[in-house]
Amino acid sequence: MESVNKTNKSNGFKLSVLTLAIMNITAVVSLRGLATEAIYGLQSAFYYLFAALVFLIPTAMVAAELAAMFANREGGVFRWVGEAFGDRIGFLAIWLQWIQSTIWYPTVLTFGAVSIAFIGTDTTTDAALASNKFFTLAVVLAIYWCATFISMRGIGWVGKISKWGGIIGTIIPAALLIVLGIIYLASGGHNYMDMHRSFFPDLTHFDNLVLASSIFLFYAGMEMMGIHVMEVDNPSRNYPRAIILGSVITVAIFVLGTFSLGFIVPAKDISLTQTLLIGFDRYFSYFRMPWVGSVVAVALVFGVLASVLTWVSGPSKGIFAVGKAGYLPPFFQKTNQHGVQRNILWVQGVIVTILGLLFVVMPSVQSFYQILSQLTVLLYLIMYMLMFSAAITLRYKQPNLDRPFRLGRKGNAMMWFLGGLGFCGSLLAFVLSFIPPSQIATGSTTVWFAVLIIGAIVFVALPFIIYAMRKPSWKQTA
Secondary structure, eight states, X not given: XXXXXXXXXXXXXXXXXXXXXXXXXXXXXXXXXXXXXXXTTTHHHHHHHHHIIIIIHHXXXXXXXXXXXXXXXXXXXHHHHHHHHOHHHHHHHHHHHHHHHHHHHHHHHHHHHHHHHTTSSOHHHHHHHHTOHHHHHHHHHHHHHHHHHHHTTOHHHHHHHHHHHHIIIIIHHHHHHHHHHHHHHHTTOOOOSOTTSOSSOOTTOGGGGHHHHTHHHHSTTGGGGGGGGGGBSSHHHXXXXXXXXXXXXXXXXXHHHHHHHHHHSOGGGOOTXXXXXXXXXXXXXXXXXXXXXXXXXXXXHHHXXXXXXXXXXXXXXXXXXXXXXXXXXXXXXXXXXXXXXHHHHHHHHHHHHXXXXXXXXXXXXXXXXXXXXXXXXXHHHHHHHHHHHHHHHHHHHSTTSOOSSOSSSSSSHHHHHHHHHHHHHHHHHHHHTTSOOTTSOOSOHHHHHHHHHHHHHHHHHHHHHHHHHOOGGGSOOO
8 A cells, every 4th residue: 555654753742541531532422412312211321322332332442453553654544444445445534534524513513602602591592592593603613713723733732622621511511410410310300201111212213213323423533533543652552441441431421411411301392402501501490500500501612612623633634644645735735833734724614614604594503403413424434334344354454464452362253243343333324314304304305315415425526536636746755
């Protein structure tokens, strides 16, 4: 395989196991997703555990082996997939990882806008502000560009802010929500969750599975930390430890947090963009501390900033490394004085800004949120299917390559099991993602399918076009 063959040199800054684990949690966990699954009540636990078994665990373990295999070589998923299937498909993989994150930013930032709207003390007024498209657009762009300017300061800034932002804006609010739920029930509060509902859902109603299929993307992002593998001391040992620690905490936050939200908000009143903040407000009103809701809203905004910051610096760094090897024009290979991929971040920002303007044409903030989320799911799942296939293929194509972290002591059975499980889980979620959700008014069904199908085709075709147009002069000789 040509390209990206140099050793990845560290800049001297090292991420600890705890910092990398928190960065993983920050990148993967978003409390905004709890409302999506709270609709299912008790059955949400089934979906979380099912997705963890068939997607999160395979992703974390397979990515750990691949990252340790190529710890001294740049490229992330480009390297992993490219070694198995060649440069063209490797470029497709790293492109999908980058472009899906770019499309994803407006959805997570919509949650940031809702959090800011709920800093006030009047829930009705706050909810009305959160539904205002122009307010949402302004906040989306403000937070995104703030994250971009911080990213341009380098990995040191990103690591510190992501760590503390993850603690203050994700881990602490999640723990608080869980504790509030427990105390609320113990003190005799009314439980709005139907505890008599079957733990196992009716899987014959495919339209009801669409929101549940998006749970796979709740767990997405573990492999992204492969970009930072050389910024960890003893990566072959500490990288897998950070991934596993982050995975366990992630599952616990999702299951317990969703239950706590379902205890206080009836399923019929759940909104994908506002319910988390409404849930906090109701808990604090119950305990006669309504002002605390505003504090939590501020913390959640900080968490959104940290999450976006982690993603802005990760995938863009991966495609930048690949671009230097001759896969992107020289314009995209420019850096600032801190060695940060300046022009890629600028272009990424323009795309996010254009996507944000779609707020004015979609029927509601919630419908915009859902359709962009589903397009993100489709693109990212293609990358995951490539990654799982590559991990299995490399067991036969490069059987003697050193694997400091290996699935199974002998043979390939464990890799076939976990890699195959992850591939099948990703394929299932991919198919389900095309079905319009019955729980949300998404506008015209024709528009829904058109955006998803045309969007997927265009974004998958673009890297092949760029690959075909590449020139020898694009490759850096340094």
